[in-house]
Amino acid sequence: MSSSSALSAPAGAKILVIDDESAIREVLSASLVDEGYEVRTARSGDEGLRVLEEFRPAIVYLDIWMPGSMDGLDVLKEARPKSNFCEFVMMSGHGTIETAVKAVKLGAWDFVEKPLSIDRILILAKNILQVQSERGEKNALLNKLRKNIAIVGEAAAMMNLKQLIARVAASNSWVLITGENGTGKELVAQNIHYLSSRASRPFVDVNCAAIPEDLIESELFGHEKGAFTGAERARKGKFDHANGGTIFLDEIGDMSLKTQAKILRILQEKRFTRVGSEDAIEVDVRVVAATNKNLELEIKEGRFREDLYYRLNVIPCHVPSLRDRVADIPALVQHFSELFAREGGFRLKSFSEAAIAKLVAHLWPGNVRELRNFIERVYILTPSEFVDVHDLRFAGLASLSRGEIGSDSGADSGSVDEIDNFREARAKFEKDYLLRKISENKGNISKTAEAIGLERSYLHRKIKGYGIDVEEIL
Numbered sequence: 146m147s148s149s150s151a152l153s154a155p156a157g158a159k160i161l162v163i164d165d166e167s168a169i170r171e172v173l174s175a176s177l178v179d180e181g182y183e184v185r186t187a188r189s190g191d192e193g194l195r196v197l198e199e200f201r202p203a204i205v206y207l208d209i210w211m212p213g214s215m216d217g218l219d220v221l222k223e224a225r226p227k228s229n230f231c232e233f234v235m236m237s238g239h240g241t242i243e244t245a246v247k248a249v250k251l252g253a254w255d256f257v258e259k260p261l262s263i264d265r266i267l268i269l270a271k272n273i274l275q276v277q278s279e280r281g282e283k284n285a286l287l288n289k290l291r292k293n294i295a296i297v298g299e300a301a302a303m304m305n306l307k308q309l310i311a312r313v314a315a316s317n318s319w320v321l322i323t324g325e326n327g328t329g330k331e332l333v334a335q336n337i338h339y340l341s342s343r344a345s346r347p348f349v350d351v352n353c354a355a356i357p358e359d360l361i362e363s364e365l366f367g368h369e370k371g372a373f374t375g376a377e378r379a380r381k382g383k384f385d386h387a388n389g390g391t392i393f394l395d396e397i398g399d400m401s402l403k404t405q406a407k408i409l410r411i412l413q414e415k416r417f418t419r420v421g422s423e424d425a426i427e428v429d430v431r432v433v434a435a436t437n438k439n440l441e442l443e444i445k446e447g448r449f450r451e452d453l454y455y456r457l458n459v460i461p462c463h464v465p466s467l468r469d470r471v472a473d474i475p476a477l478v479q480h481f482s483e484l485f486a487r488e489g490g491f492r493l494k495s496f497s498e499a500a501i502a503k504l505v506a507h508l509w510p511g512n513v514r515e516l517r518n519f520i521e522r523v524y525i526l527t528p529s530e531f532v533d534v535h536d537l538r539f540a541g542l543a544s545l546s547r548g549e550i551g552s553d554s555g556a557d558s559g560s561v562d563e564i565d566n567f568r569e570a571r572a573k574f575e576k577d578y579l580l581r582k583i584s585e586n587k588g589n590i591s592k593t594a595e596a597i598g599l600e601r602s603y604l605h606r607k608i609k610g611y612g613i614d615v616e617e618i619l
Contacts, residue, residue, distance in 0.1 A: 158274055161200055162186045163193035163220065164208040164236065169261070173206060176263050182270070190215030197224055202231050204273050206266065207253075209237040209244065218248065225252035232273045236261065294335045297480045298473035302465040302598030306333070313460050314340035319412070321457045322435040324464030327514030330435040331395060333464055337433055338391040346390030351383050353404075354396040361404050363420050372421025384417055384428050391431045397457070398438035398449060409453045432457065467512045469597055471574065474505045477513060481520040491524050496532045503534050506574055507542060576611045579604075588615050 160182045162173045170186040177184045185200050187193035190211055197205065205224075209217035221233055235248045238259035245256040255269060296307060313320055314337045322330045331350060338348045356364050363372075367382030383392060394400075400408070411417045412432060416425045434457045443449035467474070478496060486493040496504075509515050519540065527536045579593075586593040590608070594601040608615070 158270075159183045159185070159200060159202040159204075160270065161193070161196055161202040161205045161231075163188075163190070163196075163205060163211075163217070165189060165211045165213075166208070169208070169236075169259075172263075173261070173266065176266070177270070180267060180270070189213045190217065190220040193220055194224060197228065197231075203277060204270055205231055205233045207233050207235055209235055209248070210239055218244075218251065221248065221251045221253060232277070234266075234269055234273075294332055294339065296329070296332060296336060297477055298470055299476070300465075300470035300472050300598060301600070302470055303473060305598065306462070306464065309460075309462060310336050311340065313337055313462070315342075316460075317341075317431055318459045319431065319457055320433045320460045320462055321440075321454075322433065322462045322464060323440075324435075324437065325466050325512055326437050327512035328464040328466055329513050330437075330464050331393065333462060334391070334393040334395075334433045334435060338393075338431075341391070341431070343390050343431060347387050348391050348393065349383050349387035350393040350395060352395045354399040358401055358404075361400070362407065365404070366407070366417050367419040369419055369421035372419070376421070379419075382417075382419065384411065384430055385426070387430045388428050389430075391433055394432065394434040396436060397434040398436040398440055398443055402448070402450060405450045405453050409450060409456060412453075412456050465598065467509045467516065468578075471505055471578070474509075474516070475501050477516055478504055478520060481517050482524075485521050485524045489521075489524060492530050494524065494527065494530050494532050497534070499534050500532050500537055503537055503542065572611075575607070576613070579607060579611065579613060583608075583613070583615060590615070 158181075160177050162170050162177075162184065163186070164170050164173075165188050167188070170188065174184045174186055185196055185202070187196045190213060193205075193207070194215075205228075207217045207220060211217060215223075217235060217237075221235070225233065232254040233252065235245075235253045235256045236259060237244065237256070248256050254273060257265060257269070296303065296310075298304075310333060320334075320337060322333050324330050334350070335348060338344065351365065353361065363376075363380070363382065365382050365384055367380050367385055368376050370376060370379045394408070407417070411428070411430075414425075415429065416427045418425055440449050440454050440458075444451045444454060478501065482494055482496070485491060504516075511518075519542065523532060523536065523540045526540050529536070582593050582597055583590070586596060590604060591601055594604040597604075599607075
């Protein structure tokens with residue numbers, strides 16, 4: 146066959162032919178086998194469904210007009226929702242445009258008329274398999290990406306956050322992420338995008354605080370040639386590039402009121418105009434915004450639009466600070482250690498119990514970002530594969546620790562360096578931490594439990610276990 150060399154098939158690619166005419170089955174089967182495909186046939190809709198489930202082909206060539214209880218459209222309607230592993234090509238000698246449209250709406254890849262062109266059948270097979278291969282590679286890359294951006298932590302607050310992300314990602318709702326600097330707000334935004342149906346489309350991040358006020362409109366919406374001095378050519382903006390995907394507006398609280406108004410109009414109308422143009426451009430973008438500011442306070446001070454806040458805040462998502470999830474610090478240290486060993490070509494380092502205790506006791510005002518940067522510094526500055534407390538000091542770990550926090554609420558403020566056992570160090574920190582949080586919430590246990598992400602009954606057990614007298618704290 147003239148096309149065989151150009152259309153060689155992947156080894157083992159499976160194709161099913163469903164047609165009541167034996168001549169069609171035989172000719173198609175022989176031609177496809179000659180090209181290296183593994184082929185099965187069926188002579189009715191019912192038989193085709195059984196073979197489909199057992200054989201799991203990559204492609205099904207399906208006749209529309211077949212006698213019996215099921216014609217080709219009936220088979221397609223039943224099989225398509227359960228057969229994401231294959232594509233259907235419909236065949237008919239009595240086809241109409243109406244039938245072809247109906248088949249495509251039901252999920253068919255294409256529609257071919259009889260008498261069949263074997264060249265076209267083979268070209269379709271090659272094209273479908275190529276798309277499936279690219280789709281598989283893209284899915285593999287997405288899965289690898291999802292693994293690389295996985296959120297580390299098993300603290301109650303983090304488990305609640307992960308559950309919220311899983312629910313939110315499946316929707317197209319706008320999300321407002323709040324949290325201190327360095328807590329991982331962008332990581333949360335990436336998880337929302339790459340777990341959504343928009344995962345294969347662009348994720349475009351914009352740091353609103355880093356763009357000069359006079360350029361932010363051009364950055365977001367693009368501009369036409371000659372729109373302003375220096376605009377020597379037309380340029381697309383961030384919303385253009387994010388079309389079909391997600392745009393992440395970080396530090397949205399730093400936008401001017403003028404730009405906020407334009408963002409609000411885009412969210413309402415789903416269209417925008419480039420700087421220097423009057424033509425509206427329609428856009429399909431999911432907006433995820435983030436801020437480390439208290440936007441409700443910013444609204445009262447007149448620095449943030451109330452209508453934009455309520456438009457963005459469809460799904461509020463708060464990322465806890467590291468001091469509110471200190472139980473995750475050992476896991477984060479291990480995660481970053483493996484990351485830098487893999488990416489930097491270092492041998493994996495192990496941390497002593499005392500070193501871990503020191504890291505757990507540290508304040509980390511810069512949150513997870515500060516911890517990540519510090520572990521990277523340890524990898525660069527520590528020649529040994531074993532990291533101890535003196536290595537942390539050499540890498541520049543500040544002396545201020547959590548043990549000093551408890552002094553404000555009457556807790557023992559002894560140095561963590563004097564505790565040799567990691568379990569004792571963690572217990573000391575937990576007690577000091579609970580004393581401070583109970584004091585901050587004026588002895589209200591329910592409010593304290595909610596604030597630190599613990600079940601009320603579990604917090605009561607911790608209080609009892611550490612012998613904490615709530616009335617003495619007050």
